[in-house]
Amino acid sequence: MNKLFLAASAAMALAAPAMAQTSDSSPFTGPRVELHGGWDWLRARTHTYDGVTDTRYTDHNNDGFVGGQIGYDYAIRPTTIVGVFGSYDLSNNKECGTAGTVTSCFKANRNIEAGARVGEVFGGNNLVYVKGAYVNGRFGANSSDSATNTYLSDHEKQDGWRAGVGIEHALSKHAYVKAEYNYSRYDRFHGQLGPEDVSLRLNRQEALGGLGLRF
Incomplete structure (x- = not known):
């Protein structure tokens, strides 16, 4: 029994440095908070139909946005990270388009995101990841018929839904910077404007940078 105890103790003593090294070599786990901001590119597609004429119009606009995110990441393997996150963003981006006698405008207000990501660590302090998320945007919409x-x-x-890809660089065990690209697609807007049926669809692309803290 004593020999077995001594052998187990020796094995644990030998394994402890390796376990500590694995934990210390992955600065991408645990809860985190971040601030981010970047460029917001909106594309609006307008479709109007008055029973006779079918008119389509596409235009785009871009502006800046800011936001924050909270998340939690977990290592399923020494170099493979999975995580969940939620974010809240504010944008003042506005897009208008004209189809026939109808002018329609979208204004992006706030956006809520909830999703998951999976990434791979390389170089010890870099994480490349892909993400998928549900998004809910609040938009102001108006249309006028001259x-x-x-x-x-x-x-x-x-x-709507969002897909993205990014890279995160650990400045230390508790701080990181990141760059990310996102594509979002929202459900279609429908409305009746006089005799015309108006349909509007909004797509969004974002390029952002962020600074975060881990706990």
Whole structure:
């Protein structure tokens, strides 16, 4: 029994440095918070139909945005990281388009994101990852028809999905910087403007940089 105890103790003593090294070599685990900001590119596609004429129009605009994120990451292997996250962003991006006599505008307000990511560590302090998320955006929308002098205005919350890719660099065990690209697609807006059925779809691309802390 004593020999078995001594052998187990020796094995644990030999394994402890390796376990500590594995833990210390992965600065991408645990809870985190971050601030980020970047460039927001919106594309609006307008489709109007009055029973006779089918008109389509596409335009785009870009502006800046800021936001924050909280998340939690876990190592399923020494170099493979999985995590969940949630973010809240604010944008003042606005996009308008004209189709026939109808002018329609979108204004991006706030965006909520909840998703997951998986990444691979390389070089000890770099993480390349891909992500997928549910998004919910709040948009201001208005349309006016110069032919019928009608005007429609509303704020809508639209669901959608987001896919992205990024790279994170650990400055230390508790601080990191990152760069990320996102593509988002939202559900279609529908409305009636006089005799015309109006349909608007919004796509979004983002390039952002962030600074975060781990605990």
